[in-house]
Amino acid sequence: MNPFAAALLAWFDEHGRKDLPWQHPRDAYRVWLSEVMLQQTQVVTVIPYFQRFVAALPGLRDLAVADEDTVLALWSGLGYYRRARFLQRAAQICMEKHHGELPRDFDALADLPGIGRSTAGAILAQAYGLRFPILDGNVKRVLTRYLGIHGHPGQSAVEKVLWQHADALTPAQRTADYTQAIMDLGATLCVRSKPLCENCPLSAGCVARRDGLTAQLPSAKPTKAVPTRDTVMLILRDAKGRVLLERRGEQGVWSGLWSLPEARDQDHAWRAAQSFASIDDAQALPSFVHVFSHYRLKVEPLLFDGATAQQRIADNPTLRWCNPDERAALGLPAPVRTLLQQL
Known part of the structure; x- marks a missing residue:
């Protein structure tokens, strides 16, 4: 196992979040739902929405056949409502083409509405323990700082480099825990402003900390006037x-x-x-x-x-x-x- 992953997993064993509601049980449906809800939204906000959603629609089949107004009412307040429609449409496709389950095949999973490469990797890694990298906002922040990568992470050339590093650093062992660990690190220590570098298990090798660039990395998105x-x-x-x-x-x-x-x-x-x-x-x-x-x-x-x-x-x-x-x-x-x- 590479030193980056080993240090991260050692930290996770002691400090990682292991009591999130989608971790018990950590099945594909619950992981998928949590990953979609967590896009653009913090864990503390998502938890009550997730609990209410799975109480009303506990499985993929329930989501597929639910009335759209019910789905949107459960989602109301989370914003980005297209995510909720994509969830339901993906569930319906799974009922039609994948025997009522989220597929384990990466390409088939990533082709479902609203999933894409990172969410597919998160589902396969966390629900099935398969070795697939992820690259959500937290992971981008950790990698750009640790590796000293300049340029806005949303730019295609920068994102391509980040995917290469994300893949190289993802271990074959304990992939589910590693995936949760790197997301936890970005959410709790390697935060946007004033990161808690003194508590970070990766600080010894972090380029941004060494060079005093934690406030500059990740590079900001070019700004334009908001109408x-x-x-x-x-x-x-x-x-x-x-x-x-x-x-x-x-x-x-x-x-x-x-x-x-x-x-x-x-x-x-x-x-x-x-x-x-x-x-x-x-x-x-x-x-x-x-x-x-x-x-x-x-x-x-x-x-x-x-x-x-x-x-x-x-x-x-x-x-x-x-x-x-x-x-x-x-x-x-x-x-x-x-x-x-x-x-």
Whole structure:
């Protein structure tokens, strides 16, 4: 075993995380679900979502046949909702083509929607103990610092080099523990800012620590201005306390989720509201900004209380009046759910 892996495993035996809910049992379905949830999201945030998800959908077959609204409601708050759709579609493909199981073949697994090379490697390594490298965000940070690799890790040339090192350093023995260990190290010690180098088992050979580059590595992504978009969200509430929701289209952010109708400004908001319901007055609620990865959305909520539905809503499957209990069972964008809870 190479010295890098040996030092990491010795540290893991004493300090690694061994009580995460997806480790007991550490089967392919639970590993897969956790890996997808952990994309862009910290462990402490993921744990309650994971527990709620597997309680409702304990196996791949359950996920495959579940109603999409159920899946999205369980996912609501984690963001990047395409991940949830990819999960369900991948489960359905496994039912159709892989005898109801996640395939052990790397190529077949990596071809499933939303999985890709690193997630496939993590599933095969952790669930089956097979020797496949991973390269998630934590691993990229550990390797760029330890090896002194400059350049943004998302650039193809840099990523290619990182994959080569990740493969070379992954041991044939205890691959599952090694995979968890290198992710744990990045999540607990080799963190983005102020890494705890004095506690790191790899510090003696780390180029970034030797050269005083822990603040510079990994190299930052080239920055560009983040645009701001404006929208008015219509909150039409009837005498029963129900709110009108609209299912979003399949393109753009929050695709397929239930959300509030939107308009580009207040004049258009009034016209849209009148097409949905009979209304008397509106109350402007405090605006807020929701930040996506590629732009900022400034939201101006406009509350129309005492609305009376137009007949066309009953004939439109993309529109529905929902009380709070009904909303809880639907996939709503997190800021929309928060806004409605504050009413």
